[in-house]
Amino acid sequence: MSRDPWVAIDTPPLSTVPAKPLKDSWEQCLGEVRVAGRGAPIAGAAEAVGRPSHPLAAAAALIRDCLGPIAAETGQVIVVSDASGMLLWIDGPPGDRGGAAESMNFSEVVQERTCSAAPVHDPGTGRILGVIELTGKLGTVHPYSFGCVVATARAVESHLRYLMNERDARLRAGGVDQIAAAAPRVVAEPVDDGEAFVVRALDARDPAARRPLLKLTLLRRGEPCVELDGRPLRLSPIRTEILALLSARREGMTSEELAADLYGDVGRPSAVRVQVFRLRKLLGQWIDTAPYRLAIDVESDVAQVSALLARGAVREAAERYEAPLLAHSEAPGVIRERDALEGWLRHAVMTTGDAGALWSWTQSSSGCDDLAAWKRLLANLDYSDPRRSLAASRLCSLRATYGGEATSSVLR
Secondary structure, eight states, X not given: OOOOTTOXXXXXXXXXXXXXXXXXXXXXXXXXXXXXXXXXXXXXXXXXXXXXXXXXXXXXXXXXXXHHHHHHHHTOEEEEEETTSOEEEEESOHHHHHHHHHHOSXXXXXXXXXXXXXXXXXXXXXXXXXXXXXXXXXXXXOTTHHHHHHHHHHHHHHHHHHHHHHHHHHHIIIIIXXXXXXXXSEEEEEETTTTEEEEEEOOTTSGGGGOOEEEEXXXXXXXXXXXXXXXXXXXXXXXXXXXHHHHHXXXXXXXXXXXXXXXXXXXXXXXXXXXXXXXXXXXXXXXXXXXXXXXXXXXXXXXXXXXXXXXXXXXXXXXXXXXXXXXXXXXXXXXXHHHHHHHHHHHHHHHHOOHHHHHHHHHSTTTTTOHHHHXXXXXXXXXXXXXXXXXXXXXXXXXXXXXOSOGGGGGO
């Protein structure tokens, strides 16, 4: 009996699938995905960007820099698609890239491959721009692949935010400030590729004309600072955590996602709804529901440090990093965001060889006891630099505390 190439995959009963998105995905696959036979290769699977006009094209080099070495070492390929799932480009070692292209089209051969993927969101609107993915054969999978892809997606979002801010600066330089002096609120609508704009004044009744600025200062040794249009807000720790998480996920979060990020496995959506309800009393209409999302202009020191790192300004990023994100928070989502940013910054500082960046890192609460960083700083300071004696003294003290090499060797 011949096998129908469109028959359904053997699947577990849908009642055993733990989450509704997974159940919906299975149901869609059962009716639409081809599961047998070898399909045609992906058309245009090549190193070049398939759609230069797509916003992610501006980050192609950054994606390659972040994931290229991993792909080369493990024999995986980098796949970038738009929000609809249409492939934009495939990158990686030529042999692996060609093999991936030939085995795609969702045939049975794909079951031999494994993928780690993360979405990239528009920094201005929060909508999904596309997806970055590492894919390879099962034997190439590594436990850190997913973390690397997530960190790359965040770096791309920071890079796009930096480009957006640069575009805004060009607007101001081009005369928008003068227009704004006559009309307190204006909106600039890009034309074609964004090099030209149509600027119009907003009507006073337009909600966008009254949108305030939420400023979050969360990388502090002391208490975090939250301001709404310059007015300080006194918030409980959990409500500050909610703002930190929502500012990191501008596309929004469901009550279930927010509960998991705040409380872990014991989190209940009902508890989140109560906290968001109370927070909305302070922010009013500027927190959307279903999903929860900040519908407000946000200025965050976390986003600023990420943007600086994304464009390689490591010293400036280290100078703005006073302490970890909400250092005393034990919320799982905050810990995830905290570790991701700090790991990125420390790696950048330790590999750049910039004495200024290393100095700023060692002055932060995270770097003040970082023995390896003090050692690297001492090696990069000129003998005439007045900071050298302090670095040597601090290194001796840390070595005496944590053990290791003899303290006298540091001065050699």
